[in-house]
Amino acid sequence: NAGVTQTPKFQVLKTGQSMTLQCAQDMNHEYMSWYRQDPGMGLRLIHYSVGAGITDQGEVPNGYNVSRSTTEDFPLRLLSAAPSQTSVYFCAPLGESAGEKLFFGSGTQLSVL
């Protein structure tokens, strides 16, 4: 778990503001993902990446952009924050093999007012 660092831990935004959630890893994971967690909804995939320069949409991509210019960094951007984006966000490496275990970064709690 220590190999994936998320910043910030907490953030409060006003509607319409933009921000970037940072995810950095030093474990050379090719495959990375962003999930959001909402009460009663479980963890839902926003975007994922299978390598530098390659990203794809998950279940709930609207309102979010990602990029993967390097293997180490996988930032999540909110271009114009909305109250519906109030959530806890987790960055997580995805398994590259069937038995590889999925673990989560420490999370970012975001509130949009």
Place this chain on the structure above:
Amino acid sequence: GENVEQHPSTLSVQEGDSAVIKCTYSDSASNYFPWYKQELGKRPQLIIDIRSNVGEKKDQRIAVTLNKTAKHFSLHITETQPEDSAVYFCAARERSGGSYIPTFGRGTSLIVHP
């Protein structure tokens, strides 16, 4: 894509009782089924997992069973303790475009009363 249903959403037990949480999945191609425990304010932590070629797996007071034919898997916690109180998530993972994408259930809030 995969769809994972998890029941119950809330489970209240007395200390020492057993707790069972059940999940069903839709995609027969899913081959890996992890369970996560999330304590308040913390990240989900993997507690046990099972692959599709295994029917049951145990780790002390925790066990997971898998029925591939019926496409359901369950988490069993015996001799529950107050520190077992948390939200538990199941997931089913399938291969998609070269990666293994997990789909999560909506979670079960387990409350263990002393």
